[in-house]
Amino acid sequence: MLTQTGLISLAEVTDLNQLKLELSEVPAIDVGDYIEDLPEERRAIAFRLLNKGKATEVFEYLEPDVREALIGSLNDGQVHQLIEEMSPDDRAELFDELPAGVVRRLIQGLSLAERHATAMILGYPEGTAGRVMTTEYVRLQEGLTVLQALEKIRRLDRDKETIYYAYVTDNNRKLRSVVSLRQLLFSLPDAQIQDIASDRLIRVRTDTPQEEAAQVMMRYDLIAVPVVDSEDRLVGIVTIDDMVDVLEEEATEDIQKIAGVTGGDESSLSPPLQKLRNRLPWLLGIMGLYIGASSSISPFQSTIAKVPVLAVVMPLFSNTGGTVGIQALTVTIRSLGVGEVTPEDTWEILKRELQAGLGTAFSLGGTMVLLSLIWTKPEERWVALVAGVVMSINSLVAVTLGTLLPIGLKRLNLDPALVSGPLVTTMLDTIGFILFLTMITVSLNILGAPV
Amino acid sequence: MLTQTGLISLAEVTDLNQLKLELSEVPAIDVGDYIEDLPEERRAIAFRLLNKGKATEVFEYLEPDVREALIGSLNDGQVHQLIEEMSPDDRAELFDELPAGVVRRLIQGLSLAERHATAMILGYPEGTAGRVMTTEYVRLQEGLTVLQALEKIRRLDRDKETIYYAYVTDNNRKLRSVVSLRQLLFSLPDAQIQDIASDRLIRVRTDTPQEEAAQVMMRYDLIAVPVVDSEDRLVGIVTIDDMVDVLEEEATEDIQKIAGVTGGDESSLSPPLQKLRNRLPWLLGIMGLYIGASSSISPFQSTIAKVPVLAVVMPLFSNTGGTVGIQALTVTIRSLGVGEVTPEDTWEILKRELQAGLGTAFSLGGTMVLLSLIWTKPEERWVALVAGVVMSINSLVAVTLGTLLPIGLKRLNLDPALVSGPLVTTMLDTIGFILFLTMITVSLNILGAPV
Numbered sequence: 001m002l003t004q005t006g007l008i009s010l011a012e013v014t015d016l017n018q019l020k021l022e023l024s025e026v027p028a029i030d031v032g033d034y035i036e037d038l039p040e041e042r043r044a045i046a047f048r049l050l051n052k053g054k055a056t057e058v059f060e061y062l063e064p065d066v067r068e069a070l071i072g073s074l075n076d077g078q079v080h081q082l083i084e085e086m087s088p089d090d091r092a093e094l095f096d097e098l099p100a101g102v103v104r105r106l107i108q109g110l111s112l113a114e115r116h117a118t119a120m121i122l123g124y125p126e127g128t129a130g131r132v133m134t135t136e137y138v139r140l141q142e143g144l145t146v147l148q149a150l151e152k153i154r155r156l157d158r159d160k161e162t163i164y165y166a167y168v169t170d171n172n173r174k175l176r177s178v179v180s181l182r183q184l185l186f187s188l189p190d191a192q193i194q195d196i197a198s199d200r201l202i203r204v205r206t207d208t209p210q211e212e213a214a215q216v217m218m219r220y221d222l223i224a225v226p227v228v229d230s231e232d233r234l235v236g237i238v239t240i241d242d243m244v245d246v247l248e249e250e251a252t253e254d255i256q257k258i259a260g261v262t263g264g265d266e267s268s269l270s271p272p273l274q275k276l277r278n279r280l281p282w283l284l285g286i287m288g289l290y291i292g293a294s295s296s297i298s299p300f301q302s303t304i305a306k307v308p309v310l311a312v313v314m315p316l317f318s319n320t321g322g323t324v325g326i327q328a329l330t331v332t333i334r335s336l337g338v339g340e341v342t343p344e345d346t347w348e349i350l351k352r353e354l355q356a357g358l359g360t361a362f363s364l365g366g367t368m369v370l371l372s373l374i375w376t377k378p379e380e381r382w383v384a385l386v387a388g389v390v391m392s393i394n395s396l397v398a399v400t401l402g403t404l405l406p407i408g409l410k411r412l413n414l415d416p417a418l419v420s421g422p423l424v425t426t427m428l429d430t431i432g433f434i435l436f437l438t439m440i441t442v443s444l445n446i447l448g449a450p451v
Numbered sequence: 452m453l454t455q456t457g458l459i460s461l462a463e464v465t466d467l468n469q470l471k472l473e474l475s476e477v478p479a480i481d482v483g484d485y486i487e488d489l490p491e492e493r494r495a496i497a498f499r500l501l502n503k504g505k506a507t508e509v510f511e512y513l514e515p516d517v518r519e520a521l522i523g524s525l526n527d528g529q530v531h532q533l534i535e536e537m538s539p540d541d542r543a544e545l546f547d548e549l550p551a552g553v554v555r556r557l558i559q560g561l562s563l564a565e566r567h568a569t570a571m572i573l574g575y576p577e578g579t580a581g582r583v584m585t586t587e588y589v590r591l592q593e594g595l596t597v598l599q600a601l602e603k604i605r606r607l608d609r610d611k612e613t614i615y616y617a618y619v620t621d622n623n624r625k626l627r628s629v630v631s632l633r634q635l636l637f638s639l640p641d642a643q644i645q646d647i648a649s650d651r652l653i654r655v656r657t658d659t660p661q662e663e664a665a666q667v668m669m670r671y672d673l674i675a676v677p678v679v680d681s682e683d684r685l686v687g688i689v690t691i692d693d694m695v696d697v698l699e700e701e702a703t704e705d706i707q708k709i710a711g712v713t714g715g716d717e718s719s720l721s722p723p724l725q726k727l728r729n730r731l732p733w734l735l736g737i738m739g740l741y742i743g744a745s746s747s748i749s750p751f752q753s754t755i756a757k758v759p760v761l762a763v764v765m766p767l768f769s770n771t772g773g774t775v776g777i778q779a780l781t782v783t784i785r786s787l788g789v790g791e792v793t794p795e796d797t798w799e800i801l802k803r804e805l806q807a808g809l810g811t812a813f814s815l816g817g818t819m820v821l822l823s824l825i826w827t828k829p830e831e832r833w834v835a836l837v838a839g840v841v842m843s844i845n846s847l848v849a850v851t852l853g854t855l856l857p858i859g860l861k862r863l864n865l866d867p868a869l870v871s872g873p874l875v876t877t878m879l880d881t882i883g884f885i886l887f888l889t890m891i892t893v894s895l896n897i898l899g900a901p902v
Contacts, residue, residue, distance in 0.1 A: 153636070260778055282774070287819075309749075316741050331717050
């Protein structure tokens with residue numbers, strides 16, 4: 001729906017040459033959407049109208065199942081050419097999706113250089129910079145002049161994913177410095193590149209997690225960052241367009257995990273079965289855990305029979321306390337996620353959360369007393385007071401759990417978003433109910449409060 | 452903590468020239484962090500060590516209060532030079548933060564061109580492309596050759612924020628086409644730029660919301676997008692580094708709004724008072740709304756006194772039903788937020804959510820029956836059946852509300868994330884409690900079910 005270009009439907013096409021021209025002028029991603037919207041049997045027709053370079057680009061934007069079907073309907077020569085032209089990182093992603101047998105056949109058709117590049121990327125674990133990097137970058141040898149560097153780029157680097165940074169390496173491919181195309185363009189032709197290049201350069205390693213690479217690029221406003229191996233040899237670059245996608249995926253995952261939706265980024269239009277698979281396990285898990293909360297109420301049934309207004313008041317502090325916990329949880333997870341804080345900041349964060357939490361506890365406790373007075377009979381007014389006290393305590397417990405649980409996971413090198421909202425509300429309900437019902441029962445049976 | 456460069460503390464500095472050299476080599480954002488960490492009285496000392504260009508860059512990264520203090524401690528000449536050198540969009544942002552009196556004085560010190568550029572940007576509403584664009588872009592007149600274009604860029608565009616795209620305009624500044632520096636570099640020097648430039652170019656308007664501009668850039672993998680006025684005249688460009696920040700802010704806002712935290716992006720380290728201001732209104736609002744839910748239970752107190760196991764079962768389906776609602780809500784808000792779906796897709800989305808919802812309703816209803824059997828006495832077993840039925844119905848209501856409420860807001864051109872999680876759980880509790888307690892009371896009093 002963000003498409004800025006309109007295309008006619010293939011059914012209305014009378015002149016294939018006209019469509020061919022249209023397709024060559026429209027951005028690749030729009031052509032991709034167009035092809036996906038076509039009936040399956042027409043997709044290959046439209047795809048064959050694309051010129052070589054465009055076909056590769058469009059192919060990279062297609063959905064996995066559409067790609068697989070296309071590979072089936074094109075002839076071997078066409079397929080091999082297509083795969084050969086893809087950038088190594090996109091090719092690695094494609095190979096991840098396809099059946100092993102198909103991949104084996106495709107790899108055999110690749111040139112040695114491309115086969116090597118793909119194998120290298122596939123060798124790094126998913127979610128690392130090594131896996132999302134491209135091996136198509138501009139490398140300059142130390143010792144060139146600006147003019148020589150520009151000539152080299154003009155001659156040899158036409159196909160590189162970005163030419164806006166060039167990386168300078170020594171004879172062992174060790175990364176020494178970086179020079180931007182901008183610097184090359186604004187320098188005198190006979191200047192030495194090592195004189196204008198910067199050797200304080202930002203780099204990530206092949207095993208750097210992709211979110212961290214994205215955050216580094218964001219911090220330093222880079223459109224590409226070099227990736228080096230354990231011996232500081234340059235092996236690839238990560239470009240900003242891939243990193244923007246990583247940031248969006250990570251944000252979606254965080255949001256959905258907090259809400260108790262697992263399995264990566266689910267869309268509104270994901271298939272119903274996938275939705276069910278992403279959500280049901282959490283729901284059943286939460287119900288299972290909630291046996292604890294409900295079982296903690298069960299022994300107090302005689303108390304509730306005596307003071308049924310408890311059943312009116314309990315959902316109120318359960319809902320409110322849960323919200324307090326989720327608020328703190330969400331802010332903590334997000335701050336950890338975007339790298340604003342680390343587990344070292346634990347005490348500073350907890351201090352601030354508890355200071356705010358005191359204000360919350362005081363306000364909500366007071367409100368709880370007032371609201372409870374609506375439903376309590378005159379002789380039961382003391383119940384309102386107990387409810388207020390429990391609401392206050394519950395608020396402080398809520399911010400503490402919402403802050404410490406995700407930080408604790410992060411300390412253990414686990415994903416902080418594993419503590420989802422429903423988990424926190426379940427814990428809070430259990431604690432709150434036991435506290436409340438115990439206080440009420442003690443007031444009734446030991447202190448002899450009236451009902 | 453993502454800083455890749457270490458700096459010594461100013462207290463340890465014996466040689467200011469050494470520090471000056473260090474500061475000139477470290478990225479501006481790291482220098483900014485370094486200055487912010489210094490005691491207040493030393494910040495101006497360190498800042499004065501920076502050369503002109505670096506000072507401006509560093510200044511743009513400082514926190515608002517640090518900037519204001521610095522403006523106070525530098526002399527007028529230094530301040531005017533600093534402000535003059537800033538890019539118009541960052542200057543506009545600075546002026547937004549400073550007291551009106553200070554801004555007036557600063558504006559008077561600006562050159563006419565910069566004053567004009569800033570006034571134009573400040574004229575666009577916050578949150579639009581016009582407000583985040585920069586007016587420093589490369590513009591080429593139609594009719595130039597590649598060589599002339601490169602010469603023009605080399606001579607006149609040294610200060611432009613990005614030189615990697617050049618925009619071609621006609622005599623009336625109307626945007627005609629775009630050519631990348633890459634294309635210029637790989638073309639023959641005497642080619643006409645209009646022959647290599649693309650006239651199918653992606654553009655946004657000054658009043659395009661910033662999230663939409665960010666999504667367009669993401670879709671088309673652009674590192675800059677031109678901004679045009681209502682008459683299609685080029686007035687600025689938006690660059691990818693600003694858009695990445697916009698995407699991150701929007702994601703944070705969405706996450707936090709769903710959790711009931713208002714007021715933009717709160718960090719774990721935000722001041723406690725701000726935290727309280729962001730969260731308490733929602734909590735009190737939710738408690739106020741919950742009067743409805745609790746009041747709906749109140750009339751059934753005699754039923755609860757007769758069947759106190761109801762108080763054990765009710766929190767279970769309230770917690771679970773709330774989670775079902777928040778799951779659907781979160782997926783919907785995120786899909787709308789990243790532009791994957793629009794309100795036109797309403798029925799398709801609802802269909803899929805309800806199909807998955809049927810599976811959820813069936814599973815959770817069954818589990819509810821089984822779990823309720825734990826706490827019900829033999830003669831109360833029928834309560835478990837009613838609880839299961841209500842759980843199923845509640846699940847279907849939950850996915851419906853979680854899907855339709857945010858889409859409805861979007862249709863009204865409001866922010867879908869205004870329907871926060873706690874709002875949905877409050878609505879679901881009210882509906883669920885009324886349904887459950889009515890069914891139980893009818894079973895007891897009219898059907899004569901045993902207790």
